[in-house]
Amino acid sequence: MRPVQSTAQDRPVDHIVVTATRTERLQATAPTAVGVVDRAAIEDGRATVGLDEALRRVPGLFVQNSGNFAQDLRLQIRGFGARSAFGIREIKVLVDGLPETLPDGQTQIDAIDLGAIERIEVLRRPAGALYGNASGGVIQLFTVEGRDEPWFAVRSLGGSFGLRKYQARGGGRSGGWKVVAHVARFETDGHRDQSASRSTVGNLKLRYDFSERTDLTLLVNAVDAPLAEDPGGLTRDEADGDRTAARDLNVALDAGEAVRQARGGFVFHHRGDLGQLSAYTYVLYRDFENRLPVRPEQGAGVVTFTRVSPGVGAQFATGYRLIGFDHDLLLGFDLQHQDDDRRRFANVAGERGALLLVQRERVTGIGGYVQHVVHLRDDLELFGGVRFDSTHFDVDVDFDATDTPSAGARTLDAWSPVGGVQMRAARWLSLFASVATAFQTPTTTELADPDGGGFDPDLEPQSSLGYEAGGRVVTDRIRFGLVGFFLRVEDQIIRFEAESGRDAFRNAGRSRRFGIEADWQWAIGAGVEWTGALTWMESEFRDYATDAGDLAGNAEPGVPSWQVFQELRWTHRAGAFAAAELFAVDDLYVDDANRIESENYQLVGLRAGWAIARGNWTLSPFVGLSNLLDQAYDGTVRLNALGGRYFEPGPERAFVVGLGVEGRL
Secondary structure, eight states, X not given: OXXXXXXXXXXXXXXXXXXXXXXXXXXXXXXXXXXXXXXXHHHTTOXXXXXXXXXXXXXXXXXXXXXXXXXXXXXXXXXXXXTOSSSEESSEEEETTEEOBOTTSEEOOTTOOGXXXXXXXXXXXXXXXXXXXXXXXXXXXXXXXXXSSOEEEEEEEEEGGGEEEEEEEEEEEETTEEEEEEEEEEXXXXXXXXXXXXXXXXXXXXXXXXXXXXXXXXXXXXXXXXXXXXXXXXXXXXXXXXXXXXXXXXXXXXXXXXXXXXXXXXXXXXXXXXXXXXXEEEEEEEXXXXXXXXOXXXXXXXXXXXXXXXXXXEEEEEEEEETTEEEEEEEEEEEEEEEEEEEEEEEXXXXXXXXXXXXXXXXXXXXXXXXXXXXXXXXXXXXXXXXEEEEEEEEEEEEETTOOOOBOEEEEEEEEEEEEEEEEEETTEXXXXXXXXXXXXXXXXXXXXXXXSSBOTTOOOEEEEEEEEEEEEEOSSEEEEEEEEEEEEEXXXXXXXXXXXXXXXXXXXXXXXXXXXXXXXXXXXXXXXXXXXXXXXXXXXXXXXXTTEEOTTOBOTTOOSEEEEEEEEEEOTTSEEEEEEEEEEOOEESSTTOOOEEOOEEEEEEEEXXXXXXXXXXXXXXXXXXXXXXXXXXXXXXXXXXXXXXXXXXXXXXXXXXXEEEEEO
């Protein structure tokens, strides 16, 4: 593989290296829209509880968080993921090179502690050609790396709504071994009734360097989250009347979830004379219970499963010269499997009642990819690639109280091509354009028959085609990016709420999205930096016939037309900092018919802290204020919810105060 440009004449001012493109690239010359969030933006003055704290500064990415840890936050990239019923959907998530996204395309992030994250990369175009299923965008998280000297750090914080979080991490090096360990305990009473949560997360990263060119890393992660209550959605009148209330049925049936999960894996790297070889393998175990607000007479209100999910993958990158041009070649594959033992029970006052369903769900996804880059000149490259994926779903229904027929198996295949061009127009200016594709199979949850066992035979995969063009300006003081995009989505998987109260899904015909994204960082001077992000996007159905009529021309719900992030940060060389930020979001529809809207809102936050260094010790007190103007807003919306319960109110004005201590031994 050709190395990243390193000569003084060619090297851009920005030295940030990204890997979301599957190979190391300078961010300034990456051939697509890719953003980077560093440790300061993740941690300084923040509670490190939700990804929304760090990711609001990324254009094209919209995060909703109502503090409902049973449903998780809603995360979307250019509209992908807006339809998720829970967790993250249509977006590939990786941590330290291991996929968090399952082969069916669903992602849970309850095992990710933001306090352990060093850096986040966000690739915003469809990325099926590299990552396969559920790759409308890619989010890569990297945990804190080990250090050569022994060290440890502790951080304790408290805040509004009974927030308490304690974390400790540390490590060091001995010979070829380098280790870092992290553990965090999180508790909150929640800002609404029925919204308390408790969890403990642990991480271990143990790396052995065989040589300067070869290393192997052991990654272990575990989470114990015995409590995550679900306050449910409210109608508009209910939310406006009491924003701290929970839905009465959620309280009566003790809606919420409990999860235990552990994963262990290895990541291998070798940089040889012929190229770079990378490989990974892992196995995940998950024990899950979800209590839904479904009355016993309406069906199954308690869902449990145990999951075993192994995976393996490898890629090889090499470079060569042919016919007077330099070429880069990337070859790779991914293989994932999940085996779920799923059971459904009646929910009797929050306890398991009669057993209604026992079924075994298996999903196997395999994909192979190739990408080729031709360097026509030192400042001009063409690239193209393709990936083929096959995802096989299989279900065995051992017991079904409804005796409804069930589908046994489905196999869904997809080809995902990509192509584009990247040009260094000047030392400070890079331009790019691309055409890319992605596809999303239904998850096992989406395929499930809401009224019985087995799979829905009518639900099809979703596919998308995206065009983007943009550029970056990088100087000593300014980094600026501007991107325009156009997307076509076919057979979009749409969530609605069945009469039983369970989520159900169907395919829409076609939709289109187009928009502009801009982001910048400007070192103004005197320690002041201005960071901003703007997103404007229009999205609408082009073909969507329903029993209620033709919805073609309607806006896609859950997707705002614009959003703005602005931050001014002052940093003193003595270690003090202060920051003020604004996050503003436009109105958005909450139903396919476009009858109901969630109103626009503006959130203002303040953060400040001071890293006081004394010898080998650093003390870091900090304070943060969120929703400073105490604005009433919808933290999350539930699209097409039955009974008009679309809205989950966001938190009121809140504070966090804490202290970090770090020492070198």
